[in-house]
Amino acid sequence: MLAMNFEESVNYLYSLGNEVEAMKLGLKNIRKLLAALGNPYENYLKVQVAGTNGKGSVCAFLDAICMSAGIKIGIYTSPHLISITERIRINGRDISEEDFARHASVVRETAEKLLADGELKYRPTFFEQVTAIALIAFAEAKVELAILETGLGGRLDATTAANAEIAAITRIDYDHQEYLGNTIEEIAVEKAAIIHDGSRVVIGAQQDEAMKVILDRCSALDIVPAMECSPGVWAIDTIKHSAVVMFRTPTEIYSDASLGLRGRHQIENSCTTVMLSELLHSDFGLPVTDEHIWKGLENARHSGRLEYNGRYLFDGAHNVGGAKALAAYVAEFEKRPITLVFGAMREKNVAGIAEILFTLASRIVLTEPDNSRALTFGELLERIPADIPKQSVFATDSVSKALDIAETVTPDDGIILVTGSLYLVGEVKKILNDNVI
Numbered sequence: 001m002l003a004m005n006f007e008e009s010v011n012y013l014y015s016l017g018n019e020v021e022a023m024k025l026g027l028k029n030i031r032k033l034l035a036a037l038g039n040p041y042e043n044y045l046k047v048q049v050a051g052t053n054g055k056g057s058v059c060a061f062l063d064a065i066c067m068s069a070g071i072k073i074g075i076y077t078s079p080h081l082i083s084i085t086e087r088i089r090i091n092g093r094d095i096s097e098e099d100f101a102r103h104a105s106v107v108r109e110t111a112e113k114l115l116a117d118g119e120l121k122y123r124p125t126f127f128e129q130v131t132a133i134a135l136i137a138f139a140e141a142k143v144e145l146a147i148l149e150t151g152l153g154g155r156l157d158a159t160t161a162a163n164a165e166i167a168a169i170t171r172i173d174y175d176h177q178e179y180l181g182n183t184i185e186e187i188a189v190e191k192a193a194i195i196h197d198g199s200r201v202v203i204g205a206q207q208d209e210a211m212k213v214i215l216d217r218c219s220a221l222d223i224v225p226a227m228e229c230s231p232g233v234w235a236i237d238t239i240k241h242s243a244v245v246m247f248r249t250p251t252e253i254y255s256d257a258s259l260g261l262r263g264r265h266q267i268e269n270s271c272t273t274v275m276l277s278e279l280l281h282s283d284f285g286l287p288v289t290d291e292h293i294w295k296g297l298e299n300a301r302h303s304g305r306l307e308y309n310g311r312y313l314f315d316g317a318h319n320v321g322g323a324k325a326l327a328a329y330v331a332e333f334e335k336r337p338i339t340l341v342f343g344a345m346r347e348k349n350v351a352g353i354a355e356i357l358f359t360l361a362s363r364i365v366l367t368e369p370d371n372s373r374a375l376t377f378g379e380l381l382e383r384i385p386a387d388i389p390k391q392s393v394f395a396t397d398s399v400s401k402a403l404d405i406a407e408t409v410t411p412d413d414g415i416i417l418v419t420g421s422l423y424l425v426g427e428v429k430k431i432l433n434d435n436v437i
Contacts, residue, residue, distance in 0.1 A: 002109040006097035009104035010084055016126045018372050019079065023125050025156035025179065030128045032119055034161055036110050037132060040139035041146070041162040044074070045284055047276060048159055050150040050191040051170025053321040054204065054269040057261055057302055058170055059149050061273035064260070065296025066145060067092050069288045074138035074146040076131070076159070081304050081426030082433070088134045090141045103133045127151055131158040145286065153180050155193030167194045168202040168276055170269065172210040173321035178347055188213035200279055201225035204272035226279055229271040236264065241333045243267050247274050254290060260300040265325040270297055304425040309432060311415050316422035320349055323356040326419060330360050337414035339363040339406045342380070343399070343424040345373040350383045353420065358388050361417065363409045366395040367402035369423040399427045
């Protein structure tokens with residue numbers, strides 16, 4: 001029997017190609033792989049979260065609420081920042097390297113046998129195999145509920161093969177248009193496709209065009225979605241930089257709920273999570289009370305998203321919607337001089353993101369994350385908005401050198417904002433962990 005250690009399992013998975021560049025959208029392969037593994041996802045309840053912005057925050061809020069309620073919980077997210085084990089968390093802890101390698105060995109061996117027998121058209125991709133690892137890990141741990149963050153889109157994403165009983169859709173915006181379509185309606189069709197016959201559905205705040213597509217999908221399947229949660233009286237905690245909110249749903253009023261995630265945009269994400277929590281209790285009998293919801297909303301954490309580490313502020317804003325949320329946060333709460341360390345992937349709307357974020361900073365350091373999809377610093381220089389003074393812009397192909405430059409040019413009372421890509425955020429966090437700057 002194949003038995004890889006952790007390093008071997010990670011090297012094997014990365015040998016399958018870049019997570020996005022080598023992906024093959026479609027469910028046939030992953031469904032055959034999961035069937036050969038005994039369809040592990042049938043052993044627990046599942047919530048699948050899709051959307052453009054906010055899905056990671058909803059997953060983090062819901063995970064914290066379920067932890068508060070004592071529910072055995074698994075959560076699968078992407079991408080990771082430092083270690084691939086971050087993608088699979090069970091009862092608040094990252095999967096161990098030993099367990100990850102053990103499950104990866106089973107998935108690889110199963111995939112290779114199916115391939116040899118002609119059952120699969122291609123070797124399962126990085127994301128397909130990591131998804132399978134997560135689903136069997138949750139089954140072995142006997143979780144009661146698994147939270148699955150959709151990787152890309154929804155209709156053809158590997159997480160959709162798990163047939164989640166509950167579908168949640170956060171705000172839909174422009175991103176990954178080369179795969180999902182060039183209009184909000186086209187993108188919404190891809191994401192709304194996670195809703196299947198018998199789904200329970202929660203819909204977060206949406207643009208009108210996206211909402212119509214989602215509601216049409218629900219209507220076609222004779223599903224009545226949950227979408228009635230509104231923030232009533234709310235205020236901003238000027239110390240924590242987060243909101244204190246009163247939520248109103250058709251059955252409850254939640255007063256003075258303090259959010260653990262920073263920024264006003266988390267109000268709508270927490271609304272979505274409150275609806276999900278009520279659904280878990282009312283429709284599936286999970287022991288989620290008002291107190292668990294309050295406690296979970298306050299305890300939620302989301303690494304790499306409006307996260308401070310000393311003079312560093314991390315936020316993986318990688319599309320225009322995320323950039324707008326980050327800019328609103330900075331405008332409201334950060335009065336210190338800002339040095340921006342920025343890197344981005346090739347397929348992103350860098351000009352649109354730059355237009356929003358670059359004017360926030362006194363100094364800009366452009367760099368290249370260690371990813372085959374990353375734009376070079378030369379390509380980033382070509383996308384600098386015309387009104388940005390050239391003397392304020394620095395560039396290097398090394399993230400480590402970019403941090404050295406940022407430390408040198410940032411005044412003592414300033415902060416270093418790392419953004420544009422979660423891959424960049426992860427690389428910087430690893431450097432800071434390994435070397436005290």
